[in-house]
Amino acid sequence: MTGALGEEDRVRLAPGVMLRQDRVRNHWQLLGPERVLILDEVALEVVRAATAQPPVTVGAAIGALATQFDAPRDEIAADVLEVLADMIAKGFLTR
């Protein structure tokens, strides 16, 4: 639970958090207690990859995203870790 998020960690949606498509506003969002986080296309795919079933490590999610977006793994790894760490800090994801 302590220390920076690493590629060997696994993350999941925190209790009471759901991924939802908002058809009125035409975007995807993470909903939690008294909270809404609007996801752009990239953030949505990061959440989907990192919370895939069966559970995967963050490193595996980064690999999947690199393939999906045809992007160099080294270039996206830091960004993905940062996005996930921010969502953990805000209580949407948990390790």
Place this chain on the structure above:
Amino acid sequence: MTFCGATTGIEPPLALLAELTHRCPLRCAYCSNPLALDPASRELDTAVWRRVLDEAADLGIIQVHFSGGEPTARKDLEALVAHATGAGLYANLITSAVLLDRARLERLRDAGLQHVQIGFQDTVPAKAEIISGFPGGQPKKLEVARAVTDAGMALTVNAIVQRHNIDRVDDFIDMALELKAGRIEIANVQYYGWALKNRAALMPTHEQLIRMDERVRARLPELTGRLVVDYVVPDYYAKRPKACMGGWGRKFLNVTPSGSVLPCHAAETIPGMTFDRVTERPLADIWANSAAFQRYRGTDWMPQPCRSCDQREIDWGGCRCQALALTGSADNTDPVCELSEHHGLLAGITATDGGTAEVPLTYRSFSL
């Protein structure tokens, strides 16, 4: 965010506060419900609530907060949670917890409930009982709180802070951690409704607030990623007003037990308002067009100094009910703002009511 209609330019609301009942086993001195409560005989029935939930979802509402009074006093709560969830709404329960048990929590979870917020009057059981007027509440609340997280739902500890418990804010945070809550709301009592009667018995001193603020801020770094802290600074000691409800008629609507639709929980205290009812008009029409929502929506209603203020679309002029309670007119700038001509009133109130003196509490009573 998109607009819900090019013709209105009004964004859809985010949240519905569904006040299912005013009945409540607690008698809290700080209750913010109005002085005149809806009797059980005037409560909306299950079928009407189902329709309201459908209309709310269609309107773009994302979260529904089942509240009261004590919403678990309604036997159809499970049915309403299931209906809300089926309509795509995120379901929250705002409760005192004293009527709940593990079996009912599991039924509510199975109906789709995501989040339970439990109000705590203190961390010391005997002191909590003095505020709530309800014997044996604290052990029950703790038992239910544990059952919430055991059942896999999110838990919020709502720490309702006033003069008698403000020095235990650290204990509230520790309690939330021990209960595995994901969130704590440190809610300084707002003096509306019944609570206004007890202001002199509840308002903390400025020194108490400063100490609390220092303690909360000192704890924040260690809580990141463990406990979300929502922290409502008490208005009476502030220099700029809060954006009450995120702005009147911008994000929230409130349906009372008897079906009136309010822009805020306390709007019925404002004289000269007429509120439409869910039994008489569709929710979308009420949101877009009703007189109550239009009255203080946006910036056109604003007097000076709000009208020309560069903060007018940040704080939206503050709180209408507070302007009413303190200045006598809801049309005034919230006197919490230091630019308000009435701001000096606050120093007088905090000098007379803010204290540590033993002022007797006036309990409310509206039993089940």
